Amino acid sequence: MTQAHLSAPAHAPFSIKGFDLDAFVSATLDEDLGAGLPGGGRDVTSESVIAPEARFSGVMDSRDAITVAGLPIAAAFFRTLDPAMEIEILVAEGAQVSPGTRLMRLAGNARALLTAERSALNTVQHLSGIATMTRSYVEAMAGHATLLDTRKTIPGLRHLEKYATRMGGAQNHRMGLWDAAMIKDNHVLVAGGVGPAVARAREAGVAQIICEVDHLDQIEPAIEAGAHHLLLDNMGPDRLREAVALVAGRVPTEASGGVNLATIGAIAASGVTYVSVGRLTQSAPAADIGLDFTPL
Incomplete structure (x- = not known):
């Protein structure tokens, strides 16, 4: 990543050699949604509680001092469920940030945001945790x-x-x-x-x-x-x-x-x-x- 800010829909492509981002996002969401299982393939909470036309804005932030990794991957989860999602990545990959730093701003379909939230957070929390520990060793x-x-x-x-x-x-x-x-x-x-x-x-x-x-x-x-x-x-x-x-x-x-x-x-x-x-x-x-x- 060389850009500090990415905005949908015109954002710099993200790739890791040997890694299929689309397949990873699809498999991760399918796992959470229970795709292929009886009654699966949907977010029953969001579908039953949130109106289909509802829209949310969101802010992803760090609660600790961390080294950031995985924000473009998190963004891919949201864009998969809402291609029109407005996303602004606010810090570069590998950046060292202080507690309270805003990492990403989002706005789009509320159901899509809620459905993708856990998969996106799990990924960026895990990768940023690795990057943060790595930086401490360096x-x-x-x-x-x-x-x-x-x-x-x-x-x-x-x-x-x-x-x-x-x-x-x-x-x-x-x-x-x-x-x-x-x-x-x-x-x-x-x-x-x-x-x-x-x-x-x-x-x-x-x-x-x-x-x-x-x-x-x-x-x-x-x-x-x-x-x-x-x-x-x-x-x-x-x-x-x-x-x-x-x-x-x-x-x-x-x-x-x-x-x-x-x-x-x-x-x-x-x-x-x-x-x-x-x-x-x-x-x-x-x-x-x-x-x-x-x-x-």
């Missing part, structure tokens, strides 16, 4: 190393959650099992050692080979066999410094395991290239974001 690193996310994502939400970590200032690790080899202890066990495991991946023509290293004596065999990136697993800052010295800049190094807000500063300052943190997507609490309506 700040704790004090400019040392680069923060990476992991594959510890909710099934079906990987592209969205990894988008949110980018909004928080992290860089994406591999997206899945397909775009890089990550040789871990179980692969090493079956292959008969770090060297043979890496050599097999090289022989198979894998373009990017990440090799987990649990012990310092595994570093040289992994590099000699052709690893492109070493994951230094569960090493404290002192051991990480030793490992970085042994690698001597030949390949990027990544610290992983035992990383939290209290430890990441020292870990990042050890000289590693990257620090990966699974809790960014696995454990981030939802951001406190509200949406209040007013009849028009």
